[in-house]
Amino acid sequence: MSFQELEQQKLHQKDQEQRQKLLLQQQQQRQQRQQQEDFIERTDLLNSALQLITRAQNIQDEPMLTVEALQAYVMDLKLKEKAQQAASPRVQLVHRVLKQRPGSNMEKQMYMYLDQPMWLEGETSRRDALAGNLPLQSTSSYTSKHPEVCCLIYRDYDITYLNRMEVEGEDYDLPTKPNHTAETVELVTASLAAAVTKFMKYYSFNTEDDNTVESVELSGLHICIYHARGNALIPFLETLEDEQHDQFQVLLNFFMSQYEDEYNLVDHMTRRGIITQEYIKYLFKPGDIIVKGHDQDARGYLSMSWLKNEDRKDRPNQSSSQTKTKTTFSGKAWNWELDSVFSRGVGALTIQFDAKDYSEKKISDMNIRPLLYVKEPTKTRLETRGQWFWKCRMRRMVCYDDTRKSQHYSSDERYMVDMMIYHELHKPNSSIRRQYIDHIDSEALKQENPPDKNFIYLSPLTVKAYNLKRKKWVDLNLDGLREISWNTQAFESLVLKEKTKRLIRALVSNQIEAEKSTDLISGKGNGLIMLLHGGPGTGKTLTAESVAEIAKRPLYPVTCGDIGTKPEEVEKYLESVLYLGKTWGCVVLLDEADVFLEQRSLEDLHRNALVSVFLRVLEYYDGILILTSNRVGTFDEAFKSRIQLAVHYNSLTTHQRTKIWGNFIRRLKDFNEDGIDFIDLEDNIEQLASREMNGREIRNAITTARQYVRWERQQAQNFKLDYKVMKGVIETAGEFDDYINTLNGGFTQEQLAKEDGIR
Template sequence: MSDIGSVDSDSSGTLPSGSRNQIDELDNPTTEEFNSFGRDCELHIYERRYDTRGEAVMLRIGATSKVRLPQNKSHRAALVLKRIIKEVLHEIIGNHADVRFDTESPTTIDEPAECLFHHRKKIRSYTDNSDDSLIRDHLRLLLQYVEKSLCLEIRYHEEALEKGPQECSTDLHNLWIFFKPGDLIYENINGTEIVSRLQSIHPEYDDIGSKEITSWNICSERIQYTGSEFGYTERDIEVDKFHGRKLVRKLSAFPLEFHPEKDRIKNQLIQRGRKYMSLRGIKHCFYNDREKSKRREGIMLDRKAFMLNAHFCGDSLNLSKSTFRDDSDSLLKLTDSEYLIFENKLCGYGLISKDWSMFDVLHIQEVKYEEDSFDRLVIADDNRKLISALVASHGNELDDFDDHITGKGRGLVFLLHGPPGVGKTFTAESIAESSRRPLFSMNSGDLVGFQNVELKLSMALSLATTWRAIVLLDEADVFLQARDFASIDRNSLVSVLLRVLEYFEGIIFLTTNRVRAIDTAVLSRVHLAITYPQLQTNARCQLWKDWITKVCSNNAPSWLDQECLDRLSSKEINGRDIKNVMRTAYILARHERRDVMASDIYKVLEMKAQFAVDFSETVLS
């Protein structure tokens, strides 16, 4: 039995059905013959014939120690390798994506023999340096076969490379020649550079049996984080049909070595991979993408929560490949070539947009907490100190104050009540900043209308607890209103809040402007209730001063004197109105490319006052 067997195909150029098994069973060898398999250094040629029943069988029609491929038959069928040469090729090549050399049965390589083409120089070098004459003979015969059966492809490849990587071109049919498994494949998708490691490349055809290639499918791999471990994900890339020749570097995906800026790309993507690595686990970050998604908001990175909550249809983690746990020593041994193929996006939740999304690593930044924001809150000092103390000590209280039932009564509930624009929402926002925690904000509109409000609210509070986030349930009137016999639906919402708060272990702020209608059972769950009165003149004065300083690059402008502050604070408007006025004045000044002036603020206030007059007249009429 030969070490190398060439099987002729039928007229369509494909291996006949069942022929591989027939090759394996040829001659029904004895034990002695089986043990000698692969030792004869010969090339056997097989041809498909039909028996009397019309069934196709493979018949050996010749054997030779030199490669002379038939001129009138297609040799593009299959190459069958047996024991000795398989063992050597496994040592030289390892396992190829489409071919395994470490199996006991003969290995069949469909033509064109891509793995032998790409590794022919390594095979030649191994042959020249081998001390085993039997192995040298086998490899020389194999090289003869490769160089004769793929002579056109070899010449095509060498002539193309002579022009240099920038001018190297290919046609569609020979595209595979430039894609060697293990190569780094480069893509630029809407300005984002991606590199993956090539596994295999296959042509796509219009119809079964057709020789017309419509595209090439590239299978590659990247490294991704699951929430507890790192592993390889498969990436499918399509190179569409094109006519004539095309520069390799102009393909939608191509080997990185053909890119004129390959060194720059490697350095940047290695750093991106290291950043990806540093952001693993649960992280509170800031996302700043002004160009593409236009998103600027705080985010929570949490892959596990993402997979449980998001409707995600992305690349799945291929756990059949080697993986390493988040806490393993393998993480310390990652190489630059591995960092290079890390994914470029992380899974998380947008704290303002309130949606699950994929965030580009490039635009993820460290959160810069405004730790002095709570000091700017216009509120009684006693209330400020009490809120700060309760939040700071939460989770460190003595177990003696726990509920008698484990897991109950460990949450911290604040109730903030008062008219709009007096600082209720800002209280929760600023204490989250000063305590360096994320703010998980919701309102009744985010919850009411869902089929299972209790499940939605429970999941939200569970996430907030995991993230150590402060929860803000803004405009919570529908959950707080006193129950009665007339409204069963409203009563059920109050009951939902009571049940959820019973086992909540985090910090939550509830805001309302209807304190007299609050259910007594809800009040019994509240640890601290604070009343916010209408803003007085001194409070408005402080807010005007803070906002003017902020929009003027945190420097008080020269025109901001006591007379200006007295004039502004005399206007009986709330804190939200002051913020909106300053925002409008800032936009006006920026549009005219200058600093904010007092006249901008007065102009906006006049427009606001005129609208109030017009609105009142319209309503009364």
């Protein structure tokens, strides 16, 4: 290359360099101008933003508000917020997701979040993926960093339960944000724990299961607040200290805001007397009277706890398609029991629903419901039963009308209620310990009325009572107890001489009034012993029954079959009978006592022992004892000095039989029984009395005739019990007596007994 070409090349290269330098300068200038324009625009925007912040936050106007000044202001706000948080208590929601641990049927894993967990989309099975965005590792660590948190509200989401709801509910649409399956409250601060403790005590919401509220998670606190909300809270809040008041108010505000709609819905339903499974827990609270059952089976309890959802499934041996899922709610309750002392009988009350049944239920028709919703007839029944239960605290003779029409009880039978004696005779095993014993003090027992207004609703269904005829303790329904109507007119109807009746009445009256005997030996017989002797059916037993009526005392009938024949057994049994007779003030009737009254002899040592035992027992008896016998011809002489009055009953005369027939016909009229021609019977009383019959035979004839007519009237309604029918019954029954008389050579039983010297 020539020199000239080299020079040209250098000039061209230099020209290129200058051109590039110029382009670079122009580019830099453009960038600088753009930066200046951008800065001006940003400055204008920043100034506008600062002015807006100034006006919004009420910051004092300054000539030049810089970014540094704004940063200082924000820092000051943060400090103030932190101080405010430290001073103002708050409630923190904690959401807990419970998931079945792999390989375990019972154990569950728990994940905690500060935000509402949601079902995650895009998973193989979204039902297994429930999570929040703000996980929480430890609540204790969180509360230590946030001292303003006075309370943690745990909301649990049981994935197993939610899955079951979807599988078992055909129309159940699983929401993105599921509802929590349980809610509990943890009281973080001592002040709030103290406030809640006062709250529970103030409204009597404490239960037997409660421990200290500082150390446990409380479930159902929103239900407690439901029952105490409104103006009723004002006097309670005034009892709290300042810090307790502030923290409790925060908790109260939380529940009122979270449950306001639910509270209003429950109010609306209960005003209409209905409830659903979902809100059944609102219906019961501790201290409420709860009634279980209806009509005669209705029984009152005092609630001791809040209802708990047992979430039980009844799965018998059947296919899954036949399985019926039940939702079960249960709670503790107690009512009174009487076993010589009043004590609390504690039990569990359960309410079951079909898990898919969310329909409205009429509260008064539910098997378990509060007293407020019980129908008036049932409430009246409970009150009457409770009043009788209170009467039974003391020894009491009662009349019983079996309201359940059991075959084991006769109408208007009489019983002795005496729990002290029952307890003495049936002492429980010392190893058995009754829980929740709650004695009513002796002063309260002396009062005419029960110790509190709830008592009458909390009585049991039955009470122990002694049947004096059957000699056994039985359970009587309290609903069937009645006051005794003493038949004092029965004594006047006795077919006895008037002077004999007056003498008996005088002796009985004096015995009742007597306090001390004139016997010089202390403890020796202060009683009244009478002997009624005569043939069968002459009125001996009726006299004893009538004596009990005019004395207004229970009749304790005993026969030789009850006593036995072994001397040691006889003595033990007689002592027990006479002990009860004395304790209860009975008229003791020893019917057909011939075996004990018979004269002793050298040949029969066994009989002698029986008579001696009987004599010894009688020697120290203090009550009224009536002996009946139809064999006084063999009477032992030792009894004469021990018997205060002996009354002989001759065979009935025609006049006496006429009186007896008249008494029975008048009693039939009192029954208001259809199908009896009373006029015809009364017109023919003399013809009826002409037949030789004793009182028992007359009664049997009337009973047989009534049964016969009752059967005939099923075929013909116009059939009646008249003289002709009665005569036919008497003749039919008398054929046997006529045959016996023929065998005895025409002699009656009365004539034979007199001839043998035994009557």
